[in-house]
Amino acid sequence: MSMFRSYLKAQAFHEGRAQPSATVRHVHLSHAPLVFVPLRMAGEAAAPLGAMVGCDRAAPTLLVVPQPRNRELRFAFATELAAVVLPYIERFAGETETVEAKTPYERCLDAPQILVPNPRGVAFSRLLGRSTRFRRTSGPYAVPPSVPAFGQWLTFLAERAEHAGSSMFLAMTDVLAAHWVTGQSGVEDGTLAALLAWIAPPAGSTGHEAAAESEDPTRTPPAGPDTDPEFDRKVLQPAIDAYDASGSPERVEEALRRHLQPTWDLMWRAVDLLRGLPEAAGVSGRWERDRTALAREVARLGENPTPQGRWDSPVAAARRLAALEIAQQTYEAARAFDDPLAMAEYRVEGAAFAGEVVAVEADRRIVPPGGKRAVPRPLVTVRTGDPVRLAPGTRVFSPARRTQRKAEIVSVAGDTVTIQINDGMGQGREPAPGSVPSLGEVVCYTDLDPGGGRTPPLPALSDTPWTHGGPPEPYVPTDEDAQESWS
Amino acid sequence: MSRLDALRGPTPPLDHNARSIAALAANPACDRRAVLDAVGVDKNLMAVHLGYSAQFGQSPFAVVRTRQFEEIVRAGGGAGLLPLLREALGLSIDTARWESADESADEGGGESAEEGAGEAHAVRHTRTEALVARAAGDPGTAVVLDRLLLRLDVAGHEVHLEPGVLVFQAGERFHVVTIKPFAVVDGQAETGRVSAAAREAAVYVHAMRALLVRMGLAPDRVSHDVVLVCPENFSNVPTASLLDVRRELSVLAWQLARLTRIDRILDGLPSGLSLDLRIEAGVPTRPAADLDEAVSGIAARYAPECLSACEMAYFCRAEARSGGALDALGRAVRDDLGGVETVGAAIGLATGTRTATAGEQGVAERLRHIRKIYQETVAQETVA
Ligand code: SF4
Numbered sequence: 062m063s064m065f066r067s068y069l070k071a072q073a074f075h076e077g078r079a080q081p082s083a084t085v086r087h088v089h090l091s092h093a094p095l096v097f098v099p100l101r102m103a104g105e106a107a108a109p110l111g112a113m114v115g116c117d118r119a120a121p122t123l124l125v126v127p128q129p130r131n132r133e134l135r136f137a138f139a140t141e142l143a144a145v146v147l148p149y150i151e152r153f154a155g156e157t158e159t160v161e162a163k164t165p166y167e168r169c170l171d172a173p174q175i176l177v178p179n180p181r182g183v184a185f186s187r188l189l190g191r192s193t194r195f196r197r198t199s200g201p202y203a204v205p206p207s208v209p210a211f212g213q214w215l216t217f218l219a220e221r222a223e224h225a226g227s228s229m230f231l232a233m234t235d236v237l238a239a240h241w242v243t244g245q246s247g248v249e250d251g252t253l254a255a256l257l258a259w260i261a262p263p264a265g266s267t268g269h270e271a272a273a274e275s276e277d278p279t280r281t282p283p284a285g286p287d288t289d290p291e292f293d294r295k296v297l298q299p300a301i302d303a304y305d306a307s308g309s310p311e312r313v314e315e316a317l318r319r320h321l322q323p324t325w326d327l328m329w330r331a332v333d334l335l336r337g338l339p340e341a342a343g344v345s346g347r348w349e350r351d352r353t354a355l356a357r358e359v360a361r362l363g364e365n366p367t368p369q370g371r372w373d374s375p376v377a378a379a380r381r382l383a384a385l386e387i388a389q390q391t392y393e394a395a396r397a398f399d400d401p402l403a404m405a406e407y408r409v410e411g412a413a414f415a416g417e418v419v420a421v422e423a424d425r426r427i428v429p430p431g432g433k434r435a436v437p438r439p440l441v442t443v444r445t446g447d448p449v450r451l452a453p454g455t456r457v458f459s460p461a462r463r464t465q466r467k468a469e470i471v472s473v474a475g476d477t478v479t480i481q482i483n484d485g486m487g488q489g490r491e492p493a494p495g496s497v498p499s500l501g502e503v504v505c506y507t508d509l510d511p512g513g514g515r516t517p518p519l520p521a522l523s524d525t526p527w528t529h530g531g532p533p534e535p536y537v538p539t540d541e542d543a544q545e546s547w548s
Numbered sequence: 549m550s551r552l553d554a555l556r557g558p559t560p561p562l563d564h565n566a567r568s569i570a571a572l573a574a575n576p577a578c579d580r581r582a583v584l585d586a587v588g589v590d591k592n593l594m595a596v597h598l599g600y601s602a603q604f605g606q607s608p609f610a611v612v613r614t615r616q617f618e619e620i621v622r623a624g625g626g627a628g629l630l631p632l633l634r635e636a637l638g639l640s641i642d643t644a645r646w647e648s649a650d651e652s653a654d655e656g657g658g659e660s661a662e663e664g665a666g667e668a669h670a671v672r673h674t675r676t677e678a679l680v681a682r683a684a685g686d687p688g689t690a691v692v693l694d695r696l697l698l699r700l701d702v703a704g705h706e707v708h709l710e711p712g713v714l715v716f717q718a719g720e721r722f723h724v725v726t727i728k729p730f731a732v733v734d735g736q737a738e739t740g741r742v743s744a745a746a747r748e749a750a751v752y753v754h755a756m757r758a759l760l761v762r763m764g765l766a767p768d769r770v771s772h773d774v775v776l777v778c779p780e781n782f783s784n785v786p787t788a789s790l791l792d793v794r795r796e797l798s799v800l801a802w803q804l805a806r807l808t809r810i811d812r813i814l815d816g817l818p819s820g821l822s823l824d825l826r827i828e829a830g831v832p833t834r835p836a837a838d839l840d841e842a843v844s845g846i847a848a849r850y851a852p853e854c855l856s857a858c859e860m861a862y863f864c865r866a867e868a869r870s871g872g873a874l875d876a877l878g879r880a881v882r883d884d885l886g887g888v889e890t891v892g893a894a895i896g897l898a899t900g901t902r903t904a905t906a907g908e909q910g911v912a913e914r915l916r917h918i919r920k921i922y923q924e925t926v927a928q929e930t931v932a
Contacts, residue, residue, distance in 0.1 A: 062647035063884065064884045064885070064914060064918065065918055065922075066884075067877075067880070067881040067885055068885070068894070068898065068915060068918045068919070069922070070877045070881050070923070071874065071877065071881070071885070071891045071894040071895060072895065072898075074872070074876075074891045075891055075892075075895045078888060081926070084925070084926075084929040089882075102609050102611075103606075103607030103609040103610040104607065104609050104610030104611075104612070104613030104729060105609075105613060105731075106730065106733060106779075106782060107731075107733075107782055129609075184738075186732060189732070191733060191781050244877070245876075245877070246852035246876065246877050246881075247852065247878055248852040248853070248855050248856070248878075249852070249855075262664065269869075277601075277602075278601075281899040288607070290605035290606055290607040290608075290610075291605055293607035293609055294605075294607065294608050295609055298608055298609075309761065323826065344752075371734045372735070395919060401925045401928070402925050402926070402929070404924075405921050405922060405925050408921060409914070409917065409918050409921070415921075446917065446920070447917070447921075447922075448914075448917070499789030545781060545783070546782065546784075546785075548782040
């Protein structure tokens with residue numbers, strides 16, 4: 062946590078209301094996202110118990126496994142869930158455009174967006190994908206073709222969810238906590254109901270009161286995938302017993318509907334709240350990347366529809382980690398560039414500063430080291446109240462002039478910082494109008510680089526050195542994987 | 549009657565378990581927990597009686613699953629366990645003896661008989677020592693020791709550790725074997741659960757080593773590699789992996805050493821203090837307000853981590869919040885705000901309504917700066 066966020070927490074506690082930590086929405090929000098609230102059976106890694114799923118808040122699809130220990134019923138659940146989710150994904154997978162670039166590439170026109178309540182929902186979905194993607198459609202334990210297809214898509218989406226800035230598969234508590242700071246601790250923020258209670262308490266109550274009320278599991282059941290132990294004991298166990306005795310799933314359905322409905326409603330309230338925020342400038346570019354990733358997965362499935370393997374090869378794993386790290390850095394920088402509140406956090410830490418321009422030498426020309434001709438190198442002096450921790454020589458960037466990528470700090474003296482502009486001033490003798498900040502203008506500079514992030518040099522997969530196991534063998538489906546028990 | 553007995557009243561004390569010791573050690577500055585645990589109070593019952601909801605209830609499904617998996621691993625006198633141990637530890641043994649320190653457990657008896665609890669403990673502990681001594685003296689024979697009753701010195705006070713693991717000896721080495729019901733999928737398990745398992749196993753390694761030292765044996769005969777037995781992938785089939793708990797061991801030792809000696813805490817408590825719930829026919833009858841006052845008299849050190857570690861968490865959280873303690877928002881918040889204790893003080897410094905003490909000057913300046921740019925930014929955005 063940073064001091065900025067810690068202050069906001071104290072302020073939220075003091076006011077009894079969450080404090081916005083963003084002025085814009087940093088995630089893409091679809092017109093009709095697919096909300097997915099899964100439940101699993103306690104004590105099991107990936108035994109589904111039920112789910113509420115759908116794109117229409119008024120008409121969720123309720124799926125239940127009336128006897129979660131029954132393997133057949135689990136696959137029936139997977140089949141029913143696939144019947145909802147697959148058509149939703151395939152709607153987007155089919156429509157692509159070719160993007161003109163040095164190497165033209167395919168991109169889907171739009172992409173699916175699946176929202177789950179919390180990160181555990183993502184982790185559970187990943188396991189659900191893992192437990193279904195290897196299944197075969199013929200031979201022993203055959204399943205309908207939709208089951209492994211669904212498993213592969215879930216695996217793909219759960220993998221994308223790890224990329225900062227991707228919006229195809231989001232955990233709602235993470236998204237909300239990225240836009241508001243509450244007056245409770247991070248532990249409590251993991252609960253969707255308590256988080257929303259602070260962000261939008263019912264009229265007349267404070268965040269404190271609303272959050273306290275939301276902690277009663279009989280009124281607000283946990284958002285899953287784990288259920289409340291008391292619910293398991295008092296409601297679910299007898300309902301499952303009733304199913305075992307009568308063969309009728311009615312009681313289990315009723316129990317799970319009541320357990321899921323409050324979270325379903327909260328998910329859509331959260332969607333409404335997020336819709337109230339204007340979209341950040343960088344969102345559409347990041348969504349384009351999601352659309353490209355989707356097209357790539359479609360192409361992969363078209364060429365070789367075998368499921369993703371169980372393990373990454375060392376080089377693939379290293380590449381993946383590097384890609385995740387870059388995604389994280391670029392996303393954080395982009396957030397700050399798109400949102401003065403996000404930038405404020407960096408200003409507090411001294412990694413950014415804002416202030417009024419108090420002196421400009423716009424016509425300054427120097428002969429750069431190693432050069433022959435004098436070129437424009439204007440100096441801009443900014444007075445700031447921020448505690449600048451950037452040393453002379455640091456390359457800095459400004460949200461207001463994003464094409465300038467070479468400005469650098471020349472000196473820091475007291476509360477003034479002098480910057481030299483090195484590029485982005487046009488071809489003329491004089492800097493192009495507007496390319497150099499003018500006297501009195503309020504500017505902001507930082508060493509965060511939203512355009513940064515180069516892939517570190519890693520060998521191509523086919524060049525994996527023998528010390529790292531040599532080039533990875535592609536995954537070959539096995540009977541064992543296909544028939545793996547799911548007990 | 550000792551001071552602890554006086555605090556407890558007539559209710560028999562609860563045993564410690566690895567989870568509770570790990571949790572106690574994790575918050576060494578909390579006198580309240582130290583006292584309640586030393587006294588052996590049922591903290592869950594206490595919290596409920598004080599009006600806070602129960603914590604750490606277990607789903608019946610999880611209970612069944614845990615039991616089933618334990619049964620699978622222990623089936624046939626450990627017949628299925630041996631190959632797993634062999635593989636995990638790279639051994640080439642064919643058989644291992646199975647011995648239990650609690651003979652009554654086989655007949656479904658236990659240590660529940662209230663009067664005999666102390667006695668039963670003594671018997672089992674003696675047997676534990678005998679079993680460990682015999683195993684240590686005969687390193688050539690592989691043996692699995694079950695239901696050992698280990699002792700541990702916690703804050704200068706000897707406690708019994710509920711048996712929760714197996715101990716395996718082959719060659720010169722003892723290994724703690726812990727059976728957990730969470731799945732290992734493609735070689736990976738939930739990190740939170742693995743680290744909890746490692747912290748708990750470290751408590752047993754620590755206690756085993758203490759036992760060897762008392763018996764005049766070298767403590768490093770107990771390995772820091774713990775054998776973790778979990779279901780593999782989505783099945784019920786057990787798989788074993790080694791868990792290096794060296795880090796957890798040194799953290800535990802450091803934390804245990806930091807615990808204030810319990811008698812020093814007790815000396816500071818008002819005389820006549822009682823933590824007795826006055827249980828009659830299984831139901832606490834002491835007036836809650838009276839109990840509340842008694843518990844509140846022992847200093848606590850709440851942090852949000854308590855929510856997953858201590859049964860008293862909701863009680864202590866309410867207390868911390870009512871005082872506006874920054875700790876309720878997370879230790880990191882308090883650390884960020886450099887020693888300021890309460891929300892009121894932090895806001896006071898930020899708005900300038902509170903005069904900063906000499907030590908608060910730096911924080912106050914930063915808080916005023918944050919408040920200023922936050923307000924400016926929000927105001928600009930609402931205009932725009
Ligand atoms: S919940 Fe209370 S008693 Fe328990 S460790 Fe935390 S502060 Fe101490």
